[in-house]
Amino acid sequence: MRALIAAGIGLAVALALVLTISSMEAPPGKTSPKPLLTTVPKHP
Amino acid sequence: MRRKASLILLAFAVFFAALSPLLRFYAFPRLAKVPANQYQVMVLEAKGATIMDASMQVKKTDLSIVQTLRGNVEESEKIEESAGRDVVVWDGLSYAQDSDGKMVTRIPERYIFDAHSSEPVHATGEMADAKPVKREGLEFKWPFLTEKRDYEYFDARSRTTNPILYKGEQNFRGVDVYYFEQTIPWQKVDYPSTLPVPNMNPKTLEKQTGTEMWYTTVRKFWVEPTTGAPVYGEEIHKEEMRGGSLTEAAGGKMTVFDGHVKMREDFIKSTVDLVKSQRVLVLLMTSYLPWGFLILGVLLLALSLWLEARSRRPGDDPESTDDREPEPAPAGV
Incomplete structure (x- = not known):
């Protein structure tokens, strides 16, 4: 019984962690102010 | 004592073993x-x-x-x-x-x-x-x-x-x-x-x-x-x-x-460098961490079972019996 409880705790924490990480949204940021180029850049 | 340790190890073993497929098949496609x-x-x-x-x-x-x-x-x-x-x-x-x-x-x-x-x-x-x-x-x-x-x-x-x-x-x-x-x-x-x-x-x-x-x-x-x-x-x-x-x-x-x-040659080089660095991040979620967690889970499970087996060996470690049921007192004492 104790073994089952221990396994259950491990599983529950793993599920909680993955669900939390997966629901986190990285901020989308802003559109770059740099232009669409019409000149050839000298380097990347 | 050994029994408690084996239960804690079992919890960690299940945690890492479960984390492995969850990370690869649930978290990765979303992240x-x-x-x-x-x-x-x-x-x-x-x-x-x-x-x-x-x-x-x-x-x-x-x-x-x-x-x-x-x-x-x-x-x-x-x-x-x-x-x-x-x-x-x-x-x-x-x-x-x-x-x-x-x-x-x-x-x-x-x-x-x-x-x-x-x-x-x-x-x-x-x-x-x-x-x-x-x-x-x-x-x-x-x-x-x-x-x-x-x-x-x-x-x-x-x-x-x-x-x-x-x-x-x-x-x-x-x-x-x-x-x-x-x-x-x-x-x-x-x-x-x-x-x-x-x-x-x-x-x-x-x-x-x-x-x-x-x-x-x-x-x-x-x-x-x-x-x-x-x-x-x-x-x-x-x-x-x-x-x-x-x-x-x-x-x-x-x-x-x-x-x-x-x-152009300089852009090939910068693209290859960029892709190489991004590749490591993706591999971390699809391969390195899932396999690492799975192996860790199996090792912890083995250690947990070994400790559990030792704790059940009679007379091996008297301290390990601290979480067992107390023996009934002999009659007439």
């Missing part, structure tokens, strides 16, 4: 996505290409093509509200100029796609060379964990979708890649929306002159399969004007463009 605010410049070259210049003369030149992709965050947020999924909007411009710096073509695009799967998303504003389109298939980028199979790829010049064939594995500058090739057979296409020739209206040119624009290309991509990012690309591109009054003097056919377009 891996193309950022909405990406800005990327690529320079391609066609040395000794044949082009038709502004005076409608055919000449040889070293052509440079600047391809800019800019993630439009505001538009992607608007489309996400109605689409209900993560969307990326790329505003792109392919600008070609000859060795004198004169414009040859200028092709704007808006490509809207799913941030996770790279599949196209249809919304107002989607266009190729200023004409609304409804793309099917990929463009620019393959999905994460690209498979060894043919894909559908959108060709912006003809505005058609055709298969791009998987041709095998290769090693490109130290990166294992999948090689894909697409052939667009000769076909009639629209004139580009912007022409280098002054006083020519691309919308009415064919009607006025009877001259048609024809095009073919062979497109080659070397794609890093973990990220789905092409590390190198080439295109053998040909365009001709056929028939009508514009080509009478040239015997009914004029080359507008004929060249082998390749990525």
Whole structure:
């Protein structure tokens, strides 16, 4: 019984962690102010 | 004591063993996505290409093509509200100029796609060379964990979708890649929306002159399969004007463009470096961490079972019996 409880705790924490990480949204940021180029850049 | 330790180890063993598939099959598909605010410049070259210049003369030149992709965050947020999924909007411009710096073509695009799967998303504003389109298939980028199979790829010049064939594995500058090739057979296409020739209206040119624009290309991509990012690309591109009054003097056919377009060396290097660094991040979620957690889980389980077995051995460690039921006191004591 104790073994089952221990396994259950491990599983529950793993599920909680993955669900939390997966629901986190990285901020989308802003559109770059740099232009669409019409000149050839000298380097990347 | 040993019994408690074995239970704690068992909990950790289950935690890591469960984390392994959850990370790979649940978290990764949700976390891996193309950022909405990406800005990327690529320079391609066609040395000794044949082009038709502004005076409608055919000449040889070293052509440079600047391809800019800019993630439009505001538009992607608007489309996400109605689409209900993560969307990326790329505003792109392919600008070609000859060795004198004169414009040859200028092709704007808006490509809207799913941030996770790279599949196209249809919304107002989607266009190729200023004409609304409804793309099917990929463009620019393959999905994460690209498979060894043919894909559908959108060709912006003809505005058609055709298969791009998987041709095998290769090693490109130290990166294992999948090689894909697409052939667009000769076909009639629209004139580009912007022409280098002054006083020519691309919308009415064919009607006025009877001259048609024809095009073919062979497109080659070397794609890093973990990220789905092409590390190198080439295109053998040909365009001709056929028939009508514009080509009478040239015997009914004029080359507008004929060249082998390749990525410029310094951009190849920067792309390879970028893809290599991104590849590690994806591998961390798809391979390194899931396998590491699984192995750790198995090891912890083995240790837990070993401790449990030792705790049950009679007389082995009297301290280990502290969490067992107390022995009943002998009668009469």
